[in-house]
Amino acid sequence: MSIELRTSPHQHSGRDVPVIMRNVVYSLLPICAFSIWQYGLSAAALILVVTLACLAAERINNMIRDNGNSLSDWSAVITGVLLALTLPPSFPLWMGAVAGFAAVWLGKSLFGGLGQNPFNPALIGRAFVQAAFPTAISTWVPAYMPHRFGEFIPSSLTAPFMVPPEIALWVKQQGMDAFTGATPLARWKFENITASSMDFLTGNITASAGETSAILILICGLYLAFRKFLDWRIPVAVLGSAMLLAWVFHFAQPARYPTPTFVLLSGGLMLGAWFMATDMATSPVTPRGIWLYGALIGVLTVVIRYFGGLTEGVMYAILIANATSSLLDQFNQPRILGGKRGKS
Amino acid sequence: MSTPSSFDEFLDGLWKQNPIFVMVLGMCPTLAVTVSAVNAISMGLATTFVLGTSCLLVSLLRHAIPKQVRIASYIVIIATFVTVVDYAIQAISLDLYEALGAYIKLIVANCILLGRAEAHAAKNPPLPATTNAIGMGLGFTLGLFLIGCVREILGAGKLFGVALFGDHFQPWVVMVLPPGGFFVLGFWLITIAAFRHFNKKRNAQLQGAQP
Numbered sequence: 313m314s315i316e317l318r319t320s321p322h323q324h325s326g327r328d329v330p331v332i333m334r335n336v337v338y339s340l341l342p343i344c345a346f347s348i349w350q351y352g353l354s355a356a357a358l359i360l361v362v363t364l365a366c367l368a369a370e371r372i373n374n375m376i377r378d379n380g381n382s383l384s385d386w387s388a389v390i391t392g393v394l395l396a397l398t399l400p401p402s403f404p405l406w407m408g409a410v411a412g413f414a415a416v417w418l419g420k421s422l423f424g425g426l427g428q429n430p431f432n433p434a435l436i437g438r439a440f441v442q443a444a445f446p447t448a449i450s451t452w453v454p455a456y457m458p459h460r461f462g463e464f465i466p467s468s469l470t471a472p473f474m475v476p477p478e479i480a481l482w483v484k485q486q487g488m489d490a491f492t493g494a495t496p497l498a499r500w501k502f503e504n505i506t507a508s509s510m511d512f513l514t515g516n517i518t519a520s521a522g523e524t525s526a527i528l529i530l531i532c533g534l535y536l537a538f539r540k541f542l543d544w545r546i547p548v549a550v551l552g553s554a555m556l557l558a559w560v561f562h563f564a565q566p567a568r569y570p571t572p573t574f575v576l577l578s579g580g581l582m583l584g585a586w587f588m589a590t591d592m593a594t595s596p597v598t599p600r601g602i603w604l605y606g607a608l609i610g611v612l613t614v615v616i617r618y619f620g621g622l623t624e625g626v627m628y629a630i631l632i633a634n635a636t637s638s639l640l641d642q643f644n645q646p647r648i649l650g651g652k653r654g655k656s
Numbered sequence: 657m658s659t660p661s662s663f664d665e666f667l668d669g670l671w672k673q674n675p676i677f678v679m680v681l682g683m684c685p686t687l688a689v690t691v692s693a694v695n696a697i698s699m700g701l702a703t704t705f706v707l708g709t710s711c712l713l714v715s716l717l718r719h720a721i722p723k724q725v726r727i728a729s730y731i732v733i734i735a736t737f738v739t740v741v742d743y744a745i746q747a748i749s750l751d752l753y754e755a756l757g758a759y760i761k762l763i764v765a766n767c768i769l770l771g772r773a774e775a776h777a778a779k780n781p782p783l784p785a786t787t788n789a790i791g792m793g794l795g796f797t798l799g800l801f802l803i804g805c806v807r808e809i810l811g812a813g814k815l816f817g818v819a820l821f822g823d824h825f826q827p828w829v830v831m832v833l834p835p836g837g838f839f840v841l842g843f844w845l846i847t848i849a850a851f852r853h854f855n856k857k858r859n860a861q862l863q864g865a866q867p
Contacts, residue, residue, distance in 0.1 A: 376850070407826075418839070443830035473813075474824045 333386035335541050339532040340393050346528050347521045351401035352460025354468040355521045361405045363392030365412025373421040387426045391415050394434040394587055397522025398580060402453045402479060404470035407445050414440035431634045432591045435627050448476055452495060452518040457486045495519055496578045498623040506570050512577035526577040533586030542590040549606020550585035551576060557614045581613060584626040594634040601640035609633045662787045669792030675768045676799030677848045682768045685759045687837035693816050695755050696804025700797025706737040706763050711777035711789035718778050730773040738763045806840045807831045
């Protein structure tokens with residue numbers, strides 16, 4: 313009988329990166345389906361194009377670096393789908409492709425590939441196009457347009473490198489007279505009108521492709537949390553801290569600040585909390601670090617929304633928290649069993 | 657080792673030791689004034705002029721300057737020529753002068769200049785010192801020009817102020833902003849490093865094939 317000497321861990325749970333990633337993709341499918349139901353062809357094309365761009369970027373990177381094939385770990389697919397879900401449905405497809413390439417190259421490949429990236433690649437892609445094409449990324453269309461399955465939104469099919477056409481008139485022709493072209497967050501910020509919770513739950517709002525239905529994101533996120541594909545503490549900390557801070561503001565000045573429910577349901581907070589902040593490569597691993605990380609995201613989101621120039625702050629909140637995550641880990645090392653108190 | 661010919665000295669700065677892509681010096685103007693190709697070239701040429709003339713003077717005075725005060729002396733020499741360039745550009749084109757802003761005066765603080773004066777001109781006779789300095793300056797100009805081209809094409813759809821893609825071009829705002837400078841600089845650094853890498857590999861293979 314031979315005795316093999318090995319260091320821990322001794323048992324593998326059988327879950328490797330592709331399995332986890334594949335499950336995250338499955339859990340994103342209902343959100344994609346709902347997005348396509350709401351926005352029709354344009355949303356479907358956007359998700360497809362952005363995902364293909366991410367895969368192409370990953371493949372080109374493989375060829376340049378000559379390091380095999382990293383498409384099969386599914387991470388580029390997640391990046392692509394998540395990125396598409398954070399973009400407005402009317403976003404020109406060529407800009408979507410730019411975002412996809414920026415996400416994989418600037419967000420991941422430059423740092424050495426999956427697991428080495430300090431920032432969430434999908435959000436890097438979005439931040440890049442937000443800085444490059446500020447007008448296109450803040451142009452919105454209403455959900456449930458009558459001909460959404462028959463024709464594209466005109467701006468989707470803009471020729472590469474060209475300015476997307478005005479779509480306000482086209483939206484009017486679709487019979488959407490009351491449409492203002494602003495997200496609920498923008499309407500709250502500039503006109504002080506808050507949308508009803510019911511509209512948020514049914515997705516009857518203008519928003520990015522995948523952030524409309526808070527309840528669907530919640531269900532998909534809970535599925536992942538129950539199957540332990542994501543750390544439940546992160547979304548709980550994010551949503552909890554955002555809600556708490558929003559409640560404090562609302563309690564102090566109810567006329568000025570919206571209800572915590574509005575803060576929770578509007579914008580990309582749900583999607584960000586469940587699917588972006590929980591990215592394993594970019595979030596801390598120590599228990600206290602995780603809670604602080606989540607709380608930081610929630611607080612920053614509310615602060616940016618209330619006091620910043622932008623209407624939505626989830627993206628930058630998560631990117632900033634990503635930057636702090638290794639530091640949070642360093643400062644919050646748990647006490648080793650048998651170690652002295654105060655020493656880690 | 658044989659002394660390098662003056663043409664080698666010249667090529668050194670242009671390609672083999674390019675101040676931007678190999679030594680990564682002078683990053684402040686590289687990132688700040690490369691919004692358009694014209695700005696980039698004029699900045700590069702201004703630097704080349706200052707570099708060439710001040711290295712000539714430093715090289716001529718290399719035995720006269722006491723070692724203890726050499727840095728201060730170099731700075732005085734460089735500052736003199738920077739002042740000349742500053743007034744010259746102001747006289748030639750006020751628009752350009754305003755576009756380049758403080759960065760013309762900041763040529764004084766550009767590390768390429770002091771680096772060349774200290775590392776090369778102070779140790780070499782005037783002719784090689786000047787050729788090397790001008791090579792470096794043109795290498796710097798080339799680097800600025802490459803960055804400026806990409807930023808102007810993507811950021812404004814133009815090259816040398818001429819629209820390339822018609823009226824409906826969508827400018828990439830980020831390329832005109834500071835992050836764009838970093839992105840494009842990084843892009844060129846990667847591209848040129850990769851080019852060198854493959855070149856080296858191919859040369860090694862060729863030499864291996866015919867020993």
